[in-house]
Amino acid sequence: MRPNQTCWYCQKRTEVINFQCQTCNKIQKIKEANPYDIFDTEKTFILNFDDLEEKFLKLQSIFHPDKFVNADSNQKQISIAESAKINNAYNVLMNNVDRLKVLLDFYGFKQDDKEGKSFKDPDLLEEIMDLQSKCMSIEHENEKQKIKNEIKLQIGSLENEIEKNIKEKVFSKAQDLSIKLSYLEKIRKDLK
Numbered sequence: 001m002r003p004n005q006t007c008w009y010c011q012k013r014t015e016v017i018n019f020q021c022q023t024c025n026k027i028q029k030i031k032e033a034n035p036y037d038i039f040d041t042e043k044t045f046i047l048n049f050d051d052l053e054e055k056f057l058k059l060q061s062i063f064h065p066d067k068f069v070n071a072d073s074n075q076k077q078i079s080i081a082e083s084a085k086i087n088n089a090y091n092v093l094m095n096n097v098d099r100l101k102v103l104l105d106f107y108g109f110k111q112d113d114k115e116g117k118s119f120k121d122p123d124l125l126e127e128i129m130d131l132q133s134k135c136m137s138i139e140h141e142n143e144k145q146k147i148k149n150e151i152k153l154q155i156g157s158l159e160n161e162i163e164k165n166i167k168e169k170v171f172s173k174a175q176d177l178s179i180k181l182s183y184l185e186k187i188r189k190d191l192k
């Protein structure tokens with residue numbers, strides 16, 4: 001509930017419940033821009049995805065364009081634009097690498113070019129290349145499962161480390177870990 005907002009249509013300072021003006025009933029835009037704020041979610045790296053999904057579905061049900069087929073063109077436009085905004089914000093928060101970028105941005109940490117940086121860390125590069133060649137030589141489903149579990153564990157421990165670094169505001173460390181994280185995520189995706 002966001003009381004005392006000015007409605008774009010009736011121009012009244014009015015109570016807005018579930019993004020609906022309580023005076024004229026027209027749908028209102030989402031004011032927030034940061035994906036975390038759109039879902040009214042605490043700015044931590046590790047998220048409760050069940051909670052996020054619930055909020056996503058609720059917002060989608062409010063703004064879904066199907067609900068506005070008979071509405072005026074302004075409301076149609078709002079529903080289309082806000083649905084896209086909600087989808088985009090949800091995808092960003094569901095993606096480890098994108099979510100970390102949003103957090104680092106929020107804390108004002110200037111982020112380096114990742115590709116350039118990874119090559120300055122020969123150990124990481126070697127580790128990733130080993131893993132990639134392991135994946136290329138997979139012959140049996142159980143081998144694949146084993147590697148997938150390994151990657152899952154590695155990503156899990158990276159997530160915990162990143163969360164710790166964000167909490168302690170050691171942003172450069174969090175960014176360094178995101179390089180490894182993005183490689184692992186890519187390999188995980190390719191294995192699917």
Ligand SMILES: [Zn+2]
Nearest residue numbers: 007010021024
């Ligand atoms: Zn209104």
